[in-house]
Amino acid sequence: MxxxxxxxxxxxxxxxxxxxxxDAFYASVEMRDHPELKNKAVVVAHDPRDFNGHGVITTANYIARKYGVGSAMPAIKAVQLIPADKLVFIPPNFDxxxxxxxxxxxxxxxxxxxxxxxxxxxxxxxxxxxxxxxxxxxxxxxxxxxxxxxxxxxxxxxxxxxxxxxxxxxxxxxxxxxxxxxxxxxxxxxxxxxxxxxxxxxxxxxxxxxxxxxxxxxxxxxxxxxxxxxxxxxxxxxxxxxxxRGIDLSPVEAKRQRKSIGKERTFEPSIFDQQQALTLLRNYARDVSQMLKEKNLQTNCIVLKLRNTDFHTVTRRRMLRQKTQDEQLIYSEAKSLFETLPEFLDQGIRLLGISATNLEQETYRETNLFSTL
The missing domain is CATH 3.30.70.270 (Reverse transcriptase/Diguanylate cyclase domain)
Structure with a gap:
């Protein structure tokens, strides 16, 4: 003892x-909807060959996993490990x-x-x-x-x-x-x-x-x-x-809630170009929207975060009239906030980020769903 x-x-x-x-959820949904993929190695990710080698795997089916490919790996690994005639990339469809x-x-x-x-x-x-x-x-x-x-x-x-x-x-x-x-x-x-x-x-x-x-x-x-x-x-x-020893006293927390979900990045050299900054904001809005959908969450508060080359940091927030997961709405609110701070482009943006707060679990759409049961 x-x-x-x-x-x-x-x-x-x-x-x-x-x-x-x-089981292999996203990949299984795609295989259900595309039976022709039954014998393929299905990787749910944007094809890295179309994005300069960038991208991360969301999930992979069990055939792909036999080649050593799994979620959170760089998508380019799938290209390296899986024979080309077996490999199929499918962009994620979080809706x-x-x-x-x-x-x-x-x-x-x-x-x-x-x-x-x-x-x-x-x-x-x-x-x-x-x-x-x-x-x-x-x-x-x-x-x-x-x-x-x-x-x-x-x-x-x-x-x-x-x-x-x-x-x-x-x-x-x-x-x-x-x-x-x-x-x-x-x-x-x-x-x-x-x-x-x-x-x-x-x-x-x-x-x-x-x-x-x-x-x-x-x-x-x-x-x-x-x-x-x-x-x-x-x-x-x-x-x-x-x-x-088989001990875990943590309860099942039915109302466990994250306080915020966000995406930010530090830049070296700093950003001085407005179009580059807006493109990044659009990408961050897409990522935040996908994370909200993955976790069945909605937000009614969008927060923009900026830091300049002097390490001065500001946050600006915008309350929404209703809860959302919508990528375009998140982007438009962040863009509107960004346009109120033109001095940051002149000084150089060292950090840029978007986060969603005031999160709530999305109400299940029971009216539509019970008709399918």
């Missing part, structure tokens, strides 16, 4: 938590993904209203008490998985257990179109088998440090004392100690 176990809180195994995650996500969320709300969305394609649900009656959490997971498939033609995976981080590991373990049930009595043995890269919050840099110390699996983490992990990794060490 490791020492210092008394540093950890008492575990809570009485909740019933589901993590539902769509379409948003509509499908709303369909999935309507199904989730049939089961419980204690839902914490993580992004368009995944969410945590607390089903300790549910809206459908005397059903087990496994039956509720099966119900949602099957109804999502019937309604959208898409597959999802889920993990069901007694806390959030285990539920997420379970859904990842099950992919694609699977389920993982982790009972309290099985949690530590399940975790012992997992590679450290599967643990939430363990990025590539930390993986390298852990592996240098001979820590490669959950079992290795379990063998280290709580004090050892805290001494070496501070707060993250405490989290690892808890997670490796």
């Amino acid at each position: 490791n020492n210092n176990e008394n540093l950890l809180p008492k575990n809570d195994i009485h909740r019933r938590i589901i993590h539902l995650d769509m 379409k993904y948003h509509a499908v996500s709303n369909q999935v969320h309507v199904i989730m709300h049939e089961v419980t209203d204690i839902i914490e969305p993580v992004s368009l394609d995944e969410a945590y649900l607390d089903v300790t008490k549910n809206k459908l009656g005397d059903y087990s959490s496994i039956q509720l997971g099966n119900y949602m998985q099957q109804k999502v498939y019937r309604t959208t033609g898409l597959t999802c995976s889920y993990g069901v257990t007694y806390n959030k981080f285990l539920a997420k590991m379970g859904s990842e373990y099950a992919k694609p179109f699977g389920k993982t049930v982790i009972l309290p009595s099985e949690a530590q043995s399940f975790l012992a088998q997992q590679d450290i890269k599967k643990f939430p919050g363990v990025g590539k840099k930390m993986q390298a440090v852990l592996r240098e110390m001979g820590i490669n699996t959950g079992a290795d983490l379990q063998q280290k004392s709580v004090k050892f992990l805290i001494d070496h990794f501070k707060k993250m060490g405490y989290v690892l100690a808890m997670h490796s």
Whole structure:
């Protein structure tokens, strides 16, 4: 038995938590709508060959992943790793993904209203008490998985257990179109088998440090004392100690809300050209709009941020009459604010950015969606 176990809180195994995650969501939507892509390596991103090698992959289907291509990678990597006759780039269509996500969320709300969305394609649900009656959490997971498939033609995976981080590991373990049930009595043995890269919050840099110390699996983490992990990794060490022992007391937060979403960049040399600045603002407005749609959020306050070569920084905000995700509206408001500060172009713009605040979860379009169920 490791020492210092008394540093950890008492575990809570009485909740019933589901993590539902769509399988290769954006790519799967495109493959559903374009059956001819069935045997292709589909990468949802702008083709980098048309953008001077620039661009980031939003997601990739499972065929593309076999070549080592995945989300958040530079899109040019897909060109380098996937044979040309297999590779298909599709520009992201967030309006379409948003509509499908709303369909999935309507199904989730049939089961419980204690839902914490993580992004368009995944969410945590607390089903300790549910809206459908005397059903087990496994039956509720099966119900949602099957109804999502019937309604959208898409597959999802889920993990069901007694806390959030285990539920997420379970859904990842099950992919694609699977389920993982982790009972309290099985949690530590399940975790012992997992590679450290599967643990939430363990990025590539930390993986390298852990592996240098001979820590490669959950079992290795379990063998280290709580004090050892805290001494070496501070707060993250405490989290690892808890997670490796199956402890996570964080609740499913149905109203968890980000305060703002934004995009900004520092320039060297500084910008003196108005057209260049406006082009950047248009790009930032597009990015902010896409992020809002990905997270099912709307805003009624646009904030412009500027910094000149003397490091003088100003922010200007504009309240909107109604909530929006619209790229053109975000751009026009930011452009209007920018035009009130002409002196910054004369001085040179060192930093330029747009953010959206006063965020609210978008209301699900239930009237239209229930007609498809």
